[in-house]
Amino acid sequence: MLNLSVIIPCYHDDEKLARLLGQLQKMLYPPLEIIVVDGGRSQTCLEICTQYGAQWLGSEPCRGRQLLEGAEKAQGDAFWFLHADLRLPADPLTIIAKVLTQGAVGGYFRFQFDEPRAWPASILELAIALRSRFGVPYGDQGIFVKRDTYFAAGGHAPWPLFEEAPLVKGLRSLGHFQPLLEPIWVDPRRWQHEGWWRRTWHNRKLAIRFACGTSPDKLAQHYRARRP
Structure with a gap:
């Protein structure tokens, strides 16, 4: 079985993190290690990591930097x-190992909204699948990658938003980046809080501004201001 390092950036996500670590703990084939990179430097987060046997790293609250720090610490053959707010399929490590041993440099899971769902969810899931195939899958789709390829592609950008964009571009230039049919479930709370279409339009505006050259740091200020 592939030696896999799981890397989780978090920021005051204690309850959700505990649920995720509980899922990972119950896997048929557990990962080599779990590294939680805590942008809040929370004592509670440290205690949760200790409870579930995960490594804890304190960091500044910038998701790209957190991911880079976790990858630099990791010992696995793949990352x-x-x-923190994802729900996992039953046996994801076997799926990842199969894809990577068959020659892919990395890949990502299919985005699916968790419960409670509303009627726009299915439409948005289809749109996200198309965006991911022809554009960039985001970090909430469980991106995985071989260790050497990750660093060869330059790793995550040290940005608070869109940190995976240059990484995915680099991975695709180095080999096959596999989209999976297996879903990973995403917490819909932000769509519920703001409205399904309003939240989607807000995300698209951020992506358009990023593509037009707006700084990720500036975009992150608008993103945080709308968090529930």
């Missing part, structure tokens, strides 16, 4: 990057 799996997860957000």
Whole structure:
């Protein structure tokens, strides 16, 4: 079985992190290590990591830097990057190992909204699948990658938003980057809080501004201002 390092950036996500670590602990084939990079430097987060046998790293609250720090610490042959609020499929490590041993440099899971769902969810999931295939899958889709290829591609950008964009571009230039049919479930709370279409339009505006050259640091200020 592939030696896999799981890397989780978090920032005051204690309850969600505990649920995710509980899922990882129950896996049929557990990862080599779990590294939680805590942008809040929280004592509670440290205690949760100790409870579930995860490594804890204190960091500044910048997701790109957190991911880079976790990757530099990791010892695995491959890395799996997860957000704290995800729900995982039953046996994801076997799926990842199969894809990587068959020659892919990395890949990502299919985005699916968790419960409670609303009718726009299915439409948005299809749109996200198309965006991911022809553009960039984001960090909430469980991006995984071989260790050497990750560093060859330059790793995550040290940005608070869109940190995976240059990484995905680099990976695709180095080999096959596999989209999976297997879903990973994403917490829909932000879409519920703001409205499904309003939240989607806000995300698209950020992506358009990023593509037009707006700094990720500036975009992050608008993103944080709308968080529930």
